[in-house]
Amino acid sequence: MYLELKNISKRFSDAKADEPDTIKDVSLGIEKGELVALLGPSGGGKTTLLRMIAGLDNPTDGDILIEGNRVNDLSPSERHIGFVFQNYALFRYMTVFDNIAFGLEVQKKDKAFIKNRVHELLSLIEMDDFDQRFPNQLSGGQRQRVAFARALATEPSLLLLDEPFAAIDSKVRKELREWLRNMIHEVGITSIFVTHDQQEAVDMADRIVIIKDGKLEQMGNPYEIYKNPRTFFTSTFMGDSTVKESFSGFTGFPDIEDGSKIVIRPEYVEAFRDDNPKFKNMIPFSENGTVKDVIFRGDSLDLILDVNGVELKTKRSLERRPVKKGDSMRVIVYRIIVYGNHKNEVLKNEKLKNVDIEFI
Numbered sequence: 233m234y235l236e237l238k239n240i241s242k243r244f245s246d247a248k249a250d251e252p253d254t255i256k257d258v259s260l261g262i263e264k265g266e267l268v269a270l271l272g273p274s275g276g277g278k279t280t281l282l283r284m285i286a287g288l289d290n291p292t293d294g295d296i297l298i299e300g301n302r303v304n305d306l307s308p309s310e311r312h313i314g315f316v317f318q319n320y321a322l323f324r325y326m327t328v329f330d331n332i333a334f335g336l337e338v339q340k341k342d343k344a345f346i347k348n349r350v351h352e353l354l355s356l357i358e359m360d361d362f363d364q365r366f367p368n369q370l371s372g373g374q375r376q377r378v379a380f381a382r383a384l385a386t387e388p389s390l391l392l393l394d395e396p397f398a399a400i401d402s403k404v405r406k407e408l409r410e411w412l413r414n415m416i417h418e419v420g421i422t423s424i425f426v427t428h429d430q431q432e433a434v435d436m437a438d439r440i441v442i443i444k445d446g447k448l449e450q451m452g453n454p455y456e457i458y459k460n461p462r463t464f465f466t467s468t469f470m471g472d473s474t475v476k477e478s479f480s481g482f483t484g485f486p487d488i489e490d491g492s493k494i495v496i497r498p499e500y501v502e503a504f505r506d507d508n509p510k511f512k513n514m515i516p517f518s519e520n521g522t523v524k525d526v527i528f529r530g531d532s533l534d535l536i537l538d539v540n541g542v543e544l545k546t547k548r549s550l551e552r553r554p555v556k557k558g559d560s561m562r563v564i565v566y567r568i569i570v571y572g573n574h575k576n577e578v579l580k581n582e583k584l585k586n587v588d589i590e591f592i
């Protein structure tokens with residue numbers, strides 16, 4: 233385990249007596265070389281957690297361990313951590329070269345070493361010819377890359393990035409995500425980045441830590457979190473969920489009318505026409521539905537369906553036969569997640585157990 237947080241709590245000194253702690257008993261471990269996303273809604277405590285790992289803030293309770301050693305009392309520079317801030321915070325009056333060289337200058341490395349290292353990093357971020365530019369002569373994406381190079385200059389063993397893409401528009405942001413992910417894996421540095429964008433976390437991270445109201449909601453790889461959300465919050469935060477208070481009249485499922493919350497994701501729902509030969513043996517397990525709306529999403533369609541009075545959503549490939557509002561379709565629900573008062577469970581469609589469903 234490279235980094236461990238053990239029962240970390242944080243209470244800012246100006247907190248009122250009846251205010252809960254900002255961070256509440258968070259424990260987690262991160263392996264060497266992992267790229268971890270801290271994901272959660274605004275105000276949840278992501279930056280606070282990152283700042284405590286960096287040593288810019290202290291926990292009120294709990295221990296921070298790096299390679300098994302307690303680092304609570306070490307200064308940021310003693311922790312060998314690189315930090316990329318939310319707004320990149322490049323030094324405006326310094327050239328790209330001097331920005332990247334900053335940490336090495338502080339360490340009083342000799343000139344030749346610094347020059348070498350900065351050019352190595354410029355080449356890594358594919359900005360060899362930009363060394364004499366100033367930050368205001370760069371695009372947002374380029375500034376971001378310089379911030380990344382600056383954070384890596386002193387060869388930290390842990391890289392922390394607080395919403396590294398926040399100020400960048402969506403197309404460049406997607407390219408940068410990929411770039412950063414590859415770069416981090418290439419350098420092999422253990423990294424934690426903060427985001428409140430689910431897709432960004434899923435696209436980039438080896439593991440995701442979901443933080444809400446200062447508490448760890450769930451930690452796991454993106455697939456696990458997507459497939460088995462442990463809390464109601466996680467299941468609605470990740471993915472495009474429909475939430476219902478009741479669910480009845482569906483073959484393969486018990487009626488649920490006790491006020492539990494029922495989460496149904498688009499990928500749990502299949503809609504097909506009753507003359508589709510591929511689904512012929514599925515008809516006995518399907519419900520009758522009506523298309524209430526068709527929304528074009530660029531790479532697919534969203535179908536909104538009315539099934540037994542329940543509104544369900546599913547995605548439909550543009551390659552399949554077109555459907556329009558008012559069409560009737562057969563609808564199968566594979567699974568639902570039920571968040572009850574006492575327990576949460578994933579219910580699978582009972583009827584599908586014995587069916588050869590190779591299309592799932």
Ligand SMILES: Nc1ncnc2c1ncn2[C@@H]1O[C@H](COP(=O)(O)OP(=O)(O)OP(=O)(O)O)[C@@H](O)[C@H]1O
Pocket residue numbers: 244246254272273274275276277278279280281428
């Ligand atoms: N120095 C501080 N003193 C007092 N309260 C603080 C301080 N810094 C943060 N907080 C409070 O702690 C809570 C968590 O803030 P934090 O910045 O960690 O959230 P976040 O998850 O990073 O949010 P965002 O996504 O908006 O950046 C907030 O309620 C915030 O007001």
Ligand SMILES: [Mg+2]
Pocket residue numbers: 278279280
């Ligand atoms: Mg923040």
